[in-house]
Amino acid sequence: MTRRDNMMIYKTDAEVALMKEAAVLVSKTLTEVAKILKPGVTTMQIDKLCDEYVRDNKAIPSFLNYNGYPYSVCASVNEVVVHGFPNNVALKEGDIVSIDMGVILNGWHGDHAYTFILGEVSDAIMQLVRVTKESLYKGIEKAIVGNRLGDICYAIQEHTEKKYGYGVVRELVGHGLGRSLHEDPQVPNYGKRGNGPMLKENLVLAIEPMINLGTKDVVTESDGWTVRTKDHRTSVHFEHDVCVKKNKALILSDYSIIEAAEKANTNLNSKYY
Numbered sequence: 001m002t003r004r005d006n007m008m009i010y011k012t013d014a015e016v017a018l019m020k021e022a023a024v025l026v027s028k029t030l031t032e033v034a035k036i037l038k039p040g041v042t043t044m045q046i047d048k049l050c051d052e053y054v055r056d057n058k059a060i061p062s063f064l065n066y067n068g069y070p071y072s073v074c075a076s077v078n079e080v081v082v083h084g085f086p087n088n089v090a091l092k093e094g095d096i097v098s099i100d101m102g103v104i105l106n107g108w109h110g111d112h113a114y115t116f117i118l119g120e121v122s123d124a125i126m127q128l129v130r131v132t133k134e135s136l137y138k139g140i141e142k143a144i145v146g147n148r149l150g151d152i153c154y155a156i157q158e159h160t161e162k163k164y165g166y167g168v169v170r171e172l173v174g175h176g177l178g179r180s181l182h183e184d185p186q187v188p189n190y191g192k193r194g195n196g197p198m199l200k201e202n203l204v205l206a207i208e209p210m211i212n213l214g215t216k217d218v219v220t221e222s223d224g225w226t227v228r229t230k231d232h233r234t235s236v237h238f239e240h241d242v243c244v245k246k247n248k249a250l251i252l253s254d255y256s257i258i259e260a261a262e263k264a265n266t267n268l269n270s271k272y273y
């Protein structure tokens with residue numbers, strides 16, 4: 001039976017297994033992106049590829065029409081933090097692009113994101129990408145039974161803002177995930193250790209640091225979606241779907257297949273590993 005307290009929905013093991021299938025379908029979709037990314041490719045082409053791949057795999061792209069969002073992926077380039085609209089502008093050497101994708105498979109949501117680097121970027125941007133990904137795993141380490149939600153939030157903020165002086169976006173947060181794209185609780189990338197609700201087994205969270213090279217402040221464009229940094233400096237976004245467990249969080253999404261494709265694609269830069 002599904003357990004619920006406050007507004008948090010704890011999944012059964014069988015439900016977690018289904019959610020893993022949804023999360024891995026997103027990972028496989030992002031792996032297809034990693035294979036074809038190169039200067040000249042447009043984010044609209046990526047949107048089409050992802051939409052078709054997901055439908056071919058008996059799932060539905062979940063972002064399309066969600067609160068009126070008009071595309072199947074969010075493609076956020078350089079200073080765009082999240083929710084960038086796919087467009088017909090060719091990506092170029094030196095760009096970084098976060099592809100965020102959601103699917104519904106057998107009624108369950110998968111929702112995760114990965115930031116790719118095209119060719120050479122400055123050491124500062126390389127470090128921002130590395131540290132943002134590291135911070136995601138620092139947060140995940142805290143997603144265990146008996147910890148509090150704030151432990152996850154604090155770990156991410158500590159590794160990015162405190163240690164490197166990066167801007168941690170306040171307006172956008174991670175979230176619970178399940179039969180809905182957004183469930184309780186909200187998962188900010190900042191917070192206090194020991195604060196917030198206790199984490200219980202089989203709570204599934206989408207943890208998604210959005211970290212800026214400069215100011216934490218962001219601006220939403222007049223399209224109502226595109227979120228940019230206020231100072232136009234670069235922002236990075238990584239997202240994993242994670243299930244709270246006793247000693248070690250279970251990561252439902254799978255970066256290993258994306259990273260393998262990234263490393264095999266000479267147009268992509270993965271030197272930061």
Ligand code: MF3
Pocket residue numbers: 062063064066067069074083100102111112175206208239
């Ligand atoms: N990963 C994002 C989120 O959790 C993407 C949502 S885009 C939207 O909110 F179009 F679906 F809103």
Ligand code: CO
Pocket residue numbers: 111112174175206208239
């Ligand atoms: Co999300």
